[in-house]
Amino acid sequence: MSLTRRNALALGSAAIAVTLVPLRAFAASEKSMEAIKAFAGEAAVTEGSFDLTTPEIAENGNTVPVSFSAPGAKRVMLLADGNPSPGVASFEFGALSDSSGSTRIRLAGTQNVIAVAEMADGSIVQVAKAVKVTIGGCGG
Amino acid sequence: MAKARVKAPKTAAAGELVTIKTLVNHPMESGQRKDKEGKIIPRKIINAFSATFGGEAVVAATFEPAISTNPYFQFSFTVPATGDLVMKWTDDDGSMIEQTKTITVA
Numbered sequence: 001m002s003l004t005r006r007n008a009l010a011l012g013s014a015a016i017a018v019t020l021v022p023l024r025a026f027a028a029s030e031k032s033m034e035a036i037k038a039f040a041g042e043a044a045v046t047e048g049s050f051d052l053t054t055p056e057i058a059e060n061g062n063t064v065p066v067s068f069s070a071p072g073a074k075r076v077m078l079l080a081d082g083n084p085s086p087g088v089a090s091f092e093f094g095a096l097s098d099s100s101g102s103t104r105i106r107l108a109g110t111q112n113v114i115a116v117a118e119m120a121d122g123s124i125v126q127v128a129k130a131v132k133v134t135i136g137g138c139g140g
Numbered sequence: 141m142a143k144a145r146v147k148a149p150k151t152a153a154a155g156e157l158v159t160i161k162t163l164v165n166h167p168m169e170s171g172q173r174k175d176k177e178g179k180i181i182p183r184k185i186i187n188a189f190s191a192t193f194g195g196e197a198v199v200a201a202t203f204e205p206a207i208s209t210n211p212y213f214q215f216s217f218t219v220p221a222t223g224d225l226v227m228k229w230t231d232d233d234g235s236m237i238e239q240t241k242t243i244t245v246a
Contacts (some may be wrong), residue, residue, distance in 0.1 A: 004216045012173050036220040039233070039244065047226070051225070059246045062208060062209070063208040063209070064208075067214070080206050083206055084172060085205070085206070087206065088203075088204055088206040088207065089201055089202060089203050089204060089206075089207060090196075090201065090202050091199055091200070092199065092200045093198070093199070094192075094196055094197035094198045094199065094217075095196070096193055096196060096199050096217040096218055096219075096220065097199050097215065097216070097217045098157060098217065100215065100216055101199070101201075101214060101215045101216075101218065102205070102212075102214040103207060103208075103212055103213045104208040104211070104212070105145050105206050105207055105208060105210050106170070106205075106206045106207070106208055107206075137208075
């Protein structure tokens, strides 16, 4: 292929597109990564598809409704990625439970809410949802 | 003292999935706020919750300061037979709140 002006432009824009993609992919903060590691142990964490329901925009960060449903999960952990300390809650479910739950949490600002679940077969699955927070909820 | 309110059905069919709603009146002081003199207000939250039905564990949860004031928690489980749903909340100061709801299978 001869390097014409047209080809050079095409290559350049392709390179830019490639470098932009990883930025959009989900990345958890260091503290949350540690918490996820502690939760998962040796098992590999995969992006999953169980239900995590959060509002897209939360006006008041002091009380943001969050619910999840991970049928068959033994354990579920909720993290608020952008809070001063990311831990929110963790749950262990017995055989009678359908491994769902709903609560209200505090979010310091716009950030990702992460749910990590250990399924019945021991696999670790993670789901993240972005929440826009108008007024943060960590006092101060 | 904190008070817990629980909404649970009184009766259920065998094997029915019932939803329980719980709410505790509690400040859930996060330990990160400061008072007027700039001193940190000590943390005081409900740090654990557990529910058992007929002696069998349904859900056990640990809460961090990121849970809102007046912690609300909703969960569901299948009712195998008539039994008592025993719920316990543990406060940072060591005190416990306990509530029991009987669900009758007709």
